[in-house]
Amino acid sequence: MASPPLVEGKFARHLSRDPDAFPAITGREEEWRFTPLYRLRGLHDGTAVVDGTITVTGEFETIGPDHPLVGTALVPADRPAALAMRDFKEGQLVTVDGELDEPISLRIKGNGESSYGHVVIDAKPFSKAVVVLDHLGSGTHVGAVEVLVGDSADITLVSVQDWDDDAVHLSAQAARLGRDARFKSVVITLGGDLVRLNPTVSYAGPGGDAELLGLAFADAGQHLEHRLLVEHTAPSCKSRVTYKAAAQGMEAHTVWIGDVVIRKEATGTDTYELNRNLLLSDEARADSVPNLEIETGEIAGAGHASATGRFDDNQLFYLQSRGIPADEARRMVVRGFFHEIVRRIGIPDLEDRLDAALDSELSA
């Protein structure tokens, strides 16, 4: 029983909470063609036995799949996500009411098992907060994140993927923005064997403003994939996507897909997406596919840019010719490449941590 595609057009896709509405993934699908399925441990074809747990610490209310907020921002677009939404044992609800000065942190630590997870962030109208999701440890994890950004609320969601080398992580991260809401997503993916994130944004009312920032660093053997969809479904909304990735070593692979669709009703839309990739060695690979579909001519602006380049030896020469040793010069160039993202995060603690993490990636 396959449900009809609820979203039509260029980005047509099935959306359903029913896992059986989705056929098994074969790898020939457009949205799976970059992903090495054999490394998904059976999540793609239903052979995976997901019966373990993951340890989540922080301040939240525990919820199950029957909670009324589950599925309000996110409707699964593939079978693993639908299974996770149906079968997760313990989910976390974070309710944001009022303006919070301190970030809310959830530490999501894998203990080597296969697990489902579900986080709902319910930001009430006029609320303001930074929510940090820290993914670490090892295991196989399919975890959804739903963010309900109430009218005029201002939410920053930081998702750090700092997994151990053997982790597999699939995660749909859906935000639904109310009228005049602001949403900033910061995705930082450094660790894991295979990480595949699907951040999506949709708008429930006019005036919404979404900024999606992403940074990934793939070492040898890592597959780090980020597939974004911004769906302009209301008038006068704005979106900005800026993702940067670096890759170095054998079979280091980053994938960025940036889909933006401007629906007929979304007049006055202002959108721009940018992806830059830096290949630090010959064996590393980056795929980048921006897509823009516009169903109305009455927009404020729409554009995208994508570029993938190799490390520029002339930059190295210039810095070295000023006495700076090669390894330090290399670090400067890569940090400089990411600087545009890091400076826009706006959370000093996280920026410091990120600097340290990048340094250790570069000296590895």
Next chain:
Amino acid sequence: MTTLEIHDLSVSVEDKAILTGVNLTIRSGETHAIMGPNGSGKSTLAYSLAGHPKYTVTGGTVTLDGQDVLSMSVDERARAGMFLAMQYPVEVPGVTVSNFLRTAATAVRGEAPALRHWVKEQKAAMAALDMDPAFASRNVNEGFSGGEKKRHEILQLELLKPKIAILDETDSGLDVDALRVVSEGVNRVRATGETGTLLITHYTRILRYIQPDFVHVFVGGKIVEEGGKELADELEANGYARFTPAAV
């Protein structure tokens, strides 16, 4: 007292011989001008001395106070006291001028300059080159005008105080005012008497501001004639015709 000794230096690029036996000795306090037509190999000499990987040394020696320069990495050469002001400085996105300058000074001096002194030093050096303080927070060479790039090169020269400074076509792309400001910067470094300067240029214009002690005519990958400042005057009057084959 420092001596840079270039002896019978031959260099090729992708198996094509560009330098064919260069001999030159530069001592602290001296200013040498290398003049030559386009394509004579002047810039190759500059980049070879700095150690750019594109250039392959096929013969000869270069020593700095007896130390073998050619066996040093690019950054080791700089720390040993060599400096190349480039004709086309490279953009480094996301790296600010102030971060770059302090990192370079730390590397060359062997220790991080005390922040308080450093800020003053950098400010004064920038003011001397008529540079807006806001310049320090821009990214290295990104969106710089031709004049800004050259001022930035000379700013580094003044802050890093090398033993041997090689200025590759520093006069190109400069208007009269910028040329004067940049030349004054070079002259301040020369006045210390602690730096030997190698000025590579196509035109004699910059030599009105920076008086060379020696002029070398560079043609076909080597020095074909040497003299004093009067040689530059002759080149200004007659061009390079006397030194190039009639067929050219």
